[in-house]
Amino acid sequence: MRIGVDLDNTIVCYDGLFHRLAMERGLIPPQLPPHKRAVRDYLRSRGQESLWTELQGIAYGSRIGEAVPFPGVQDFFAQCRRTQTDVLVISHRTRLPFIGEAVDLHLAARHWIDENRLLDCSRERQAEECVFLELTREAKICRVADLRCDCFIDDLPELLTDEAFPQRVARILFDPQGEHADHPAYRRAASWSEISHFLFGDIQTADRR
Ligand SMILES: [Mg+2]
Secondary structure (H helix, E strand, O other): OEEEEOOEOOOEEOHHHHHHHHHHOOOOOOOOOOOHHHHHHHHHHOOOHHHHHHHHHHHHOOOHHHOEEOOOHHHHHHHHHHOOOEEEEEEEOOOOOOOOOOOOHHHHHHHHHHHOOOOOOOOOOOHHHOEEEEOOHHHHHHHHHHOOOOEEEEOOHHHHOOOOOOOOOEEEEEOOOOOOOOEOOEEEEOOHHHHHHHHHHHHHHHHHO
């Protein structure tokens, strides 16, 4: 089985980091919940879209090292190693931030993946063969098709329901805040342990015996 996984807001959790960046700059009240969406909605409600764009460039670039994997992500990757399941990171982001310091956002993402030791680098395959960062959503969908993923996990319903998305690929929507509706195109999961249970359920049980 080959599983493709999106990176930003699927593997990488930016909630605490966005809250911190906004607090450091005095942009939000401290009682605002530490969620990316709460920070975004607050800034937008005050007409500060460009500040939100600037924070994104910082979070995805120079400060990405402070972002953390979502709970259960490391167990999922460990489970893939144990079961020799092929897992690929397939994501898209711009090469440079729209506003702010010109940090290479692709390089920053690769460093984060290395630092968090998610991929099995003990195997002969190089990280370059497991991590595919594209510039557009269209290119990302083409990559999912070209790499013949059996399953793809993403936090964006609009990607999973895109008419160009290969129909044969099973889709899981990672929806930790329960923001989205069910849809016939995907199965919705609130956590990585739910995803692991769905994909490896029986094997996990066997491991624990
Ligand atoms: Mg994403």
